[in-house]
Amino acid sequence: xxASSDRHTASDGSAGSAASAASAVSAGSSGSAAAxxxxxxxxxxxxxxxxxxxxxxxxGGVPAARVAVIEPAAAARxxxxxxxxxxxxxxxxxxxxxxERFDAVVLAVKPQQAGAALMACRExxxxxxxxxxxxxxxxxxxxxxxxxxxxxxRVMRAMPNTPSLIGEGIAGLFAPAGTQATDxxxxxxxxxxxxxxxxxxQEHLMDTVTAVSGSGPAYxxxxxxxxxxxxxxxxxxxxSARLLAIQTVKGAALLAGGSDEAxxxxxxxxxxxxxxxxxxxxxxxxxxxxxxxGEAIRAAALRSRQLSDEAQAAQGPxx
Numbered sequence: 379x380x381a382s383s384d385r386h387t388a389s390d391g392s393a394g395s396a397a398s399a400a401s402a403v404s405a406g407s408s409g410s411a412a413a414x415x416x417x418x419x420x421x422x423x424x425x426x427x428x429x430x431x432x433x434x435x436x437x438g439g440v441p442a443a444r445v446a447v448i449e450p451a452a453a454a455r456x457x458x459x460x461x462x463x464x465x466x467x468x469x470x471x472x473x474x475x476x477x478e479r480f481d482a483v484v485l486a487v488k489p490q491q492a493g494a495a496l497m498a499c500r501e502x503x504x505x506x507x508x509x510x511x512x513x514x515x516x517x518x519x520x521x522x523x524x525x526x527x528x529x530x531x532r533v534m535r536a537m538p539n540t541p542s543l544i545g546e547g548i549a550g551l552f553a554p555a556g557t558q559a560t561d562x563x564x565x566x567x568x569x570x571x572x573x574x575x576x577x578x579x580q581e582h583l584m585d586t587v588t589a590v591s592g593s594g595p596a597y598x599x600x601x602x603x604x605x606x607x608x609x610x611x612x613x614x615x616x617x618s619a620r621l622l623a624i625q626t627v628k629g630a631a632l633l634a635g636g637s638d639e640a641x642x643x644x645x646x647x648x649x650x651x652x653x654x655x656x657x658x659x660x661x662x663x664x665x666x667x668x669x670x671x672g673e674a675i676r677a678a679a680l681r682s683r684q685l686s687d688e689a690q691a692a693q694g695p696x697x
Contacts, residue, residue, distance in 0.1 A: 413560075413567035414440050420480040420502075422495050423487035424449030424458050424467070427514060430543045431484065432462055434571020446474070448499075471498040479506045482564055485513040485523070489689055492518055493526050500528040507532075512565045514538055516588060517685030519581060520554055522693055532557075534565050537584060537592045538572065547573030550587030552580075585686075589678035597671070602627055 419435065421428045424447045436442050446466040449455045455467040468474050483503065487495045492515045496503075503509065513523050513535045523533045534557065538549035549569045553562050562577070569575045578587060602623045609619025634641050649655045662668070 410438060410567035410570050413563040414438070416444075417481040417564065418444050418446070418479065419482045419484065419568065420474075421445070421447040421484045421486050422471075422499060423447075423485070423491075424451075424454045425486060426543060427538060428484065428486035429458060429461070430545075430547075430572050431486070431538075431568065432458070432465065434542075434545060435568065436462055438571050446478075446480070448474075448495075471502050474502060476505070478502075480509050481506075482510045482512060482568060484568065485511065485515055487515060489515045489517050489685065490692075492523075492689075493693060496523070496526040496528075503527055503530045510534065510561045510564050512536060512568060514549075516592065517682055518689055519686050520552070522686070522690050525693060532561055534561070535581075535584060536565065536569055536575075537588050538569065539591050540595050542572035545572055548591050549573065549575050550584055550591065551575055551577045552584050553577070554581070582683075585679040585682040586675075588682040589675045592682075593675075593678045597674070598627060598631075 414435070417440075419440070421432060428447065432442075432445055432447070435445060441464065442462045443464040443466070445462070446468065447455070447458055448468050448471055449458065450469055452469070455469065459465055459467050480502070483499065483506070485492060485495065492513070503511065507530075509530075509532065511523065511527060511530050511533045513533070514537065515535075516537065518526075518535065520533050520535055523535065524530060527533070534551065534553045536549045536551045539547050541547040542549070549572075551562075551565060551569060553565065566575045566577070576587070578584065602620075605623035605626070606616070606619045609622060610616055614622070630644075634644060637644060645659070649659055
């Protein structure tokens with residue numbers, strides 16, 4: 379596996395070990411701005427993730443008037459225009475004028491809605507043959523997206539996660555062999571408005587990305603939940619236990635992200651022999667917690683592959 383990391387802030391080396399297995403692929407916010415210059419971007423689906431990504435683009439200097447969204451729900455369209463001002467919101471692809479062209483189309487719908495959404499956008503994509511089609515729908519492989527779109531060839535897929543909603547996310551990005559560098563840069567720039575971007579060079583690794591970071595916030599919440607419950611069981615009030623757990627996980631993540639040292643080394647530094655932390659870690663080791671986390675991530679990756687297979691079966695022969 380080779381991977382690369384694209385910071386959504388200017389590169390100053392602060393990423394540290396958080397990207398130790400990766401190499402920078404852009405110059406951060408300035409590179410993103412250049413990749414997005416004068417580009418028109420269409421979102422198919424106006425849910426929470428699309429809303430966050432649009433917000434990141436606008437905050438990064440992309441005029442809202444260069445962003446459009448297809449969203450059937452009138453209330454959601456109104457919320458989008460209320461937040462982003464000059465953004466163009468359409469109820470369906472047929473409402474977009476025949477003279478409209480886009481440089482990127484972001485598929486931001488649920489996987490089970492993707493086939494119908496792309497079918498409706500085929501004429502629009504035909505008019506914009508050079509547009510990048512970037513899917514953030516889970517479990518849909520590039521070949522399937524090409525078939526669903528009626529043969530559009532400039533396709534990439536990504537997997538962001540829910541911290542993107544507050545600009546602290548990370549997304550995995552896969553571009554097939556032969557993808558133009560400018561297309562990669564455009565996709566990365568769109569994603570980096572809400573966090574970091576890690577590029578993988580083999581599509582099957584997107585299942586691992588999904589398992590590690592796509593589902594990953596749930597693992598962190600699970601840990602916070604368990605720490606909070608233990609604190610309450612030990613006599614703390616719920617609010618105090620929750621705050622202690624959340625800030626501890628947050629602070630540890632920031633410490634790890636800003637350090638060149640491996641998490642194992644950081645853990646050992648706060649684990650004094652015979653101390654309280656050592657007693658706790660010994661229980662975790664006895665209960666095989668690390669192995670259980672590995673098994674959980676493998677289960678998530680397997681389910682990601684199954685979802686892709688199910689989507690392919692549901693699509694049937696290309697039409």
